[in-house]
Every structure is written in C-alpha cells, then in structure tokens.
Amino acid sequence: MDNKLSINFNDEEISLTKEDQKLFQKLIEERKAKLAKGTIEDYLRMLEKMKELEKKEEIILHHVHEEYQPRLVKTLSGRIKKIPTVELWQHKSCGQCGHIPGYISSLYWIMNELNIPYVDDTNQTSCTAWNYYGSGTSNSIAITAVFLRNMHVAYEKNAYPLIHCGTSFGDYKECRYLVVMSDEIRNKVRAILKKIDRDIVIPEELVHYSEWLHVMRYEIAERKKFNVSNIKVAVHAACHTYKLMSEDYTYDDNILNGIRPAPTSSIVLALGAKLVDYSNWYDCCGFGFRHILTEREISRSFAYFRKIKPIVEETQADVLITHDTGCVTTLDKSQVVPLAHGYKETIPVIADSQFAALAMGAHPFRICQLHWHIADWKNLLNKMEIDWQSAWDDYKKYIEELKKGAKPFLLIPPPRKLQPRIRDERKNLNGEE
Amino acid sequence: MMDYEYYLARLNEDGWYYGGLPGLQWETEQARKQNREFLKKIVDELYNDERFHEFYYACINCGNCTSVCPPFRFVDFEPRIVVQKIMHAKDEPELLYQMMDQYIWACFQCYSCWDICPAHNNPGGLVLILKEIAVKNGLDSSKKALEPYSKIVYKIMTTGTQITPDMHTTIALFRDWGPHKAELAKNIRIDRKAVPVPSMNGVMDKSWKVDERTMKELMYIHKEAGVWDSIKKTLKDVVDMIEETAKEKGIKNG
Amino acid sequence: MTENNNEKEERKGKYIIEREYVEDERIIEPEKLDIGGVDASGRWGLIVLPRVIKDFDHSLIDEVKKLPRGKHIERCWQCGLCTSVCPVAHKEPNFNPRYFIYIVKMGYKSEIKKLKKYVYLCQGCGLCSEACPKHVDPSGVMMALNILFDKV
C-alpha cells in the first residue's frame, strides 16, 4: 500500500478528502500495530494440529468438499478459507428468533430466491453462550460439548453448518481452539459425547452467515430491484465475529484495503449503496452480554453515546447495518430512552440480510419483519422508493386472515441433493437399550 | 530507628500489607475480612483452570486493552488491572477477591482486549474464568448479579433458548422499549404466526421448535459436564427446577 | 462518594452491579419518565453519561505552577517514592501525594472532588520532598493543592 492514499471502492479509484486521508492513515497504522502476531500464529498452529488429529483418527473432520460448491476468501493472515455456498445446515441464533426474526427470514428468502438447498433443523440447540460468556454459569467442557453436538448433527444431516449469530461463531472458534489444543478438554468432551452416542466432528472451516452473503454478493446484486445508490450506509462489525480468534474471518484487499472485516461492507458496496466511515467503528455495540438483559442502564447508554450519536453526527447515514443478533437488538432498542431524554440523533438499524432482501424486492413485513424494529425505518424505505404503506396494509390483511385461522405462509427450503448419513436407532440417554 | 512495630503488626501471614489506591479502600477492607484459605482456594482454581495458560502469558502494562475496552468508557473498569491483579494473585489472594465483588461484572466479554494485546493475553477470558469461580463458590456478588438472570439460566439449560416470545406478552420486561413494547405485548402471538420461518412459526415458549431429543441431550451434557453442580451454590432454586424438568424427561442427576 | 458503607436507600443507579465504579454526577435517573404512554421511570429511564475525556484540562496545573512551592509539579514522573516514604499515606491510603499530583496534571475534576477532603492530612514533614528523585517538592505541592482544591 504505497503512500498514495486513495481507497478502491468496487474497483474504481476514489481519492479521499484531506480529512479522510488522515483517518485512513490512522487506521492503517492502528491495524498494523494490532496484528497480534501471537494470536494468528497460534491459530494457524491449531489448524495444523487439527489435520494431524484427523490423520490419527482422534477426530472426524467435516471437510468443505466439492458438493458444497465452496468459494475462496482470504482471512486476516492471508490464509485461504473455503466458504460453502450450498447444502447448508442453518445454525439459528436464539436472540434473533426471540426478538428480531426478520434477519433469519430474509436470509431464508434470499436462499430460496437463489435456489440454495439448506436444512432448517429443529434438532439444533443454541450455543448456550448466554451461560458461558453471559453469566459464567457454564464451563469450557459444557460449551465445547454443546458445540460438538450441534456439529455432529450437521454432519449426520450431511449439511455444512452456517452460523447465524456472531457470538456463536466466535464461541465456536474458541471451543474449536480449546478442543484441538487441549487434550484434557478433548478427552472429557469425548466421554460425554460417547454417552449420547455421538463423536467429535470438527468442521474444517467455521463459517458465519455474513461470509456467505459476502461470497454470494454479486448474485444478490444481479437480482436487485430497487436503486440504493443514494442510500448512505454505516456498517458495524460485531466484536465476536472478528475479535474472538481474530485470524479467522474474511478480509478482502479490495474492501476497505483489507484492513477491516469485509463481509457486511462488501454486500453494501455490491448493491451500489454509499459506504460511509465513522471514527469509532472498532467499538463494541454495548451488548455486554449480561448487561443487555439485566443491566440495560449501561448497555443503552453505551450503544447510544458511543455508537448511534457519533454515527449520526459524523455521517448522517440513512441506515446502520450489522450482522449479529446482539448488535441489531442493542443498537435498535437502545435509542428509545435517550430520545425520550431529549437527544435528537436516531438511525434505523437492520441486518445485512434484511437490507439485501429489501433491495431484492422482498416484502418489508411478511419477509423482512421490519415491524419488530423500533428505530424509525420509514424514511429509509421512502428513500429506497419502497411503498411501505401498502405493504403494511397488506401485512395487516394477512394478520386478519391468520386470526381467522388461515394457514401461515412458510419459506420451504429448495430440495437437497445430498443424502443424510443414516444412523442406527440410538439407545436412550442413560445407556439402557 | 523509625517505629516500625506498627507496620509489622498489620502484616498478614504472607508478610504483606497494602492500603489500596485512593477511593478503592472499601475493596481491600472487604478482601481482608475473608479467611485466607478460601482466598487461596480461589486463586488455585484460577491457576489450575485448563484455559488459564492459553489466556495468560505476560503483562507489560502497556494499556492497549484498556484503550479499546468498552466498559472503560462508562465504568472505572480496566482489563489491564484485572491481568495485573491476576499476575500478583499467586502471592496475594486478596487482590483477586477484591475484583470478584463488582469489578469483573462490568466486563462486556466483547474480546476487543484479546484481539489487541501485544502479549497475546486474553483479559476477557480471564474475567470469564473469575466469573465462573464466583458462581461456583456462591459469592454474594454472583448471587446479586445473576438473581435477575435466573429465569434465563433455566430456559437456556432446559430448552437452549433465552428470552422467548411468551416473556413479552406483558410490558413488565424491557419497559424501556417504550410504546413499541406495548404494541408488541398486545399482538405478539399473532405476529409470531406471521414469521415465515418453518421452525419458528407460531412458537411462543421457545425461540424455535426444539426436538425433545435435543433438549434431553442438552440437559445431559450440562449434567455430565458438572454445570448443575457448579451453579448449585449460586442459583439453588434454578438447579432444583432444572433437575425436576430433567427428571420428567428421564435424566436422573447420577 | 467513595465510602460504600453508608448505603443510602435512594442512591441513584441502585441496580447497576458495578455501581461503586460509576460517579454519581454521570448517572441521570428520572423520577418520572413516560415514553408514549409506557412508564419508564427510575431504572428503566436511566442513562449514564460517558466518562471519556475529550481533552486534558491544563488550567489546574498552570495555577499550581504559579504558586511558589508548586513550581516543579511538571517534573513528576509518577514513580511513587513520595507516597512510599509518606507516613500519612501508609495510615490513610486515600491520601496519596503521587495520585494527587497525577489528577492535577491530568485535570480530572471528578477525582479531585472525590478526594479533596483528604489533602489537608499532609503533615508538611518534607520526607517526600527529600526522597523525590526529580526534586518536585511534593510537600510544597500539597500545600499548593490545599489552596487549589477548595476552588475545584
């Protein structure tokens, strides 16, 4: 990166204003200083050991083989990472389903549109990070066993796990690191899994859904129905995706100079919207785990004063897009009280899958479920020339039909080509036949 | 000679006494009241944790972690101080106990500190181990912190999901969502029917339909991994409820 | 308010677990707050102002430098020798000459408000000034701070 300070957005050179140059120069030094060599080296060492364990048949490695039609991306250290694009096992996030179902329904709708087969499994439990990280009411054995249980279920269904929630993604990266590097944890976990008739299956690559959107961004952009070129978008990268085991996330030299995580920014650029930068992009959203549920005072103050207010002041963006349950919920719901206190700045907060689905013409309420979001998204939709008023009336009509007992509309996944691995009938849990 | 008997008298049996930084003596006084065997046990639990040597190498006090720490912007909480006190805890267990009252509960567990530490330490992970120790030993700080959290612990350990739609049917929870919450409480049941995701459509008591088998395996894992026993001291009633639900599903706490 | 023992009942931000590490003046807890018909008073409407220091306030240190015995306050490199030889600090840790010089240099008005009632404890024995490797004359600075802290 010679000292010519211009960044290339979508392969065309844009020279920066004086002030932006200073900011990017700061970022570049900051990131170079931040490449904690140790974290990256250790992670690569773990990946080597993982392959050795497979040779010694201590573990089963769930490879991203050809049937998953993998696409290649680069990670922070330049390692090539395979992102599966089809036959995905949807690892749903417990937060989004409870509070903002919009971004999982948008994702499924996009996959149906692109005819991507996937499994919406009910034999999936959450990653229980709420115990482990949220409250310290778990331990490394339990969280790792839950991780491996879910991965084994995906392996059985012969579908590759696609992780929706940033925290689960970060949590599973840490669990995989611990289970590969610490023999003690691995043996204890194997003993538990044996009792529920499962084995240690470790996915060769841990993939977050925003990385899937990243590799599919051009197909999505082709199906764009609404012009978003006048929409100014600020992106927030979720901490757990790129700070937990910082090596393993997608970076792209063409997106923000490979200095910052590529995923959500790349799909915004692919759709043609204007990506705006703000000073504390590196900051957390204020989720704080336990804080968002039982100590919202700190969480809402942080989200507003450290994220919403600076973004609106610095960029006047039309929408704040992120790719994680906790972030969307925190940033969206934390604006109510500060506004009641008389602060003015507000901005709609949606997920990248919702933004993509909206641009592709999905129904704002039946599919993108925007009515679960509080921060005002009306003028965003107006700016995108989406007639949300009639869509809202249509949704109201649909609600009335449901009240009268109509069958709800469901997103049925396209048929799968791969056959699940058949399992013999399992003993019940306590070992008796 | 200076009258040093006064100082000699107040040394603890490890031959050490410290007053604490200005404004923080209440921490030190509290720690000094505890019996030292208990404090030493806590330090050993931390040092013998299998993740400890993955998370702690050396701390040269550069303050990188504090510079990116989100709670530091609102609360006087510094990950650097956490690592520093852990470094000295082996010879001075009071330092560790001081933090477990309120200090570690400020941490957001966002791991910015792990990403940025030049010595490749993981202050967030160390705080997590301390939280686990606080819960295992039933410290009143963890009771106070987790008391409002207990319903979620029950839901996670029995169904694997946390806040569920049926908890939104009144405006008691999250009143700070304002009028949206009142709306939500009124028509959440029908709105859930309008969610087009097959596994979530119409589900109220969980985030999505979870198979019976899955919940049994989840509870089995937590039982076998000793999670039920480790949180017995802090969340006694929650564990009883979990064990009851497990018994109904045929899992006996061995 | 640093003492944690006289727990006043109506203390703001009662439900914040790490309450002891948040200063009072940064907590805004409305008695009554109605948001569109929903009552969010008390803890539901509470916000905490950030404690980020945008720029350091050098007015305090300039004032101390004008006072005769506060002349060398800028020489201090926070080594802690003054506190380690100070007899008062070893009995009342809230009195910490190094820390006072630090918060004056940085201009942390909130810390000064919290600790200003301890500055008068200085006996003026001069042990610190004799030990100080930079000849900052901390005991002189303490006298200067006695005057200054009343103004903060």
Added chain:
Amino acid sequence: MEKNKSVLVIGAGPAGLQASKDIAEFGYRVILVEKNSELGGAPIRWKYHTLAPDFVPTEKVLGPLIDFVKNNNLITVYTDSIVESYEQKEDFFNIKILNLKSKGVYNEKVSAIIVATGFEHFNASVDPRYGYGINPNVIGINELEVMISNGKVLRHDGKIPKRIGFIFCVGSRDRSTNPWCCTVCCGVSIKQAIEIKKIIPDSQIYMIYMDIRTVGLWEKLYWQSMENYHINYIRGRVGEIYWTGEKLLVKGEDTLVRGPFEALFDMIVLAVGMEPGEGTKQIAKVLGLKVNEYGFLSPRIPNIHYDSGKDGIFLAGACVAPMSVEEAIGEGSAAALQAIKYSMRKAKKMP
C-alpha cells in the same frame, strides 16, 4: 611495519583489552596500563557469571581477550599502575607510568593514547534510604553476580532466601545522586533474577521498577522472566527498608494496583547504576581531558565517542557513557582503528 610504533591503552576492561588485541594484531606495540592487579575490568573484578541477553558465560567473551593480551609479546602490561604524567611531542608522547605497589616509575614513548578507564558501580551507601551496608541482606547487583558465579545465593546467616526483591534505579535517574540511566541494570537484574530462579526454583522474586528499559534484543529477557519464570513486577518505588532482626521490612508504593504497601523480604538486591570510575577521574586530570557535568569524559561531538577533542588521544568504553559490555568491546575496536590511523598519518607527516 615500523617496529617503534606503539600505542598506550589505559584501562584493561573489555574496551581496553579489545583495543590492545586489535592494535597488536595490526603489528603495533601496545603499552597496557591497568590500575588493579588483574585484567578484565568490572566484569572480571565483580566475577560476572554470564552476560545478558543470552546468558553467555563471561569467561567465553573476555577469556580469549585476556589470554591474548597476556601471551602476546607485542603487548607490555603494567598492572597496579597508573599514568602519572604525559608530554606531547611533535609526533609522539612521553608517558611516565607509576606502579602503585612498587612505586617504580617507567617511561614509555608512544604515538597515540586510548583512554578506556571504564566505570564503577554506584556505592549504594551514599543513598541512605536502603540502609546498604547497615542492613544485612541488602546487596548490590555486583555482589549478587559474585554469589551467582559461586552458584550459591545465601543470606548473611547462610540460609537460602525465599522472597527476594530487586529495586531498580538505585543511584540512577535521581537528582540527588546520579540523574542519568545506566542503560543496563534493568536487563542485568532480570538476567540475575532468572539465574536465581534456576538456583532456587521455589523462590518468589519481585522486581520493583519505574520503567523496564530492556532495550533492543534484551527485551526477550523481560518476557522470558514473566512467562517462563513467573517473576513478579511491581511498578513503584521503595522509600525505606528496615531490618527487623530477621527479615527486611520494605515500605513502598505500587502505583498501579496496591497503592502504599509494606512487605517482608528475605533479601533485597539493589540495581546499582554506573558512575565514572576513579581511573576516569584521575586520567581526566592527568591528560587534561574535558569532562561533562556528570563526570564522564566528554568527546568533541557527543555522538562520536572515540574523538576526545585532543590530538592523538582517543576514548573508548564506559568512561564516555554508561554502556553494556558488548558496546564497550565495539568501542574498543573503534578507538584502536583511530589510534592506528593517527599513528600512520603522523609517520608519513600527513595533516
């Protein structure tokens, strides 16, 4: 080569020895004057066990130099001697050497002079707060080096110490004693702490520091000490040390974590700094060399150490500025080259 060309080297420390070796190998005669009875300077006088940062035995570094100087016939060594006076002629110097023991006086004619009189460890009794010399078990890093060489670190009563404290910057960075930093005592103390941990594995070692200055490649000592040897670092200063009859009560402040503290230690090691040695002061008077406000010889340009500002006289090693053994050896060679160049130019009457 002209047989009569010879160079006077004052001080047989690492710098002096290296200078003598280079000049002798070039073929000139060397007059080596050393104040003490044995060669090697501070590292040998204080029996340094190993050198930072890689624990290379001092013997392996200085041994060959000393053997070379002792056995090379081009080098005449005057031990227990000092330079009494000098007289500068057109292209040579008349030197009068006095043997302190036998009081014999010798005259030598040399074409150039190299001053390498080195440093002296700060005498900690000058700083009363540590009670050095009064409190038993308060020793300097130089005395500790002797103990480590003998392989036994013992208290005054012969027992093995359990809790050992290192106090940094004694007699350094302090307006009332020496306001400069001796650049090496951080690295040396940490090296010694690691060596103590090897000798006494279950000892608890505390390093009470202001800033750790392990510069360059010495930084790995700092990390190694924390990561592999679990040595504790307390940022702060120690104000007073009392002998309670059986242990040392240390009063200090931990500016980061503990605030003011008192603790009982079995042994305290003072990381004493570097001062211009007696020889440096004496030679400055004799040769009329300029001295800076700290007592070190001051070269014409502060950044070029070898150029003393006087024709034909060159400086090398710790007499110019505090430095490590490796730097002193380097400066010895540099001064040797200058002395040779000067002598050859004088021989050909070049300017």
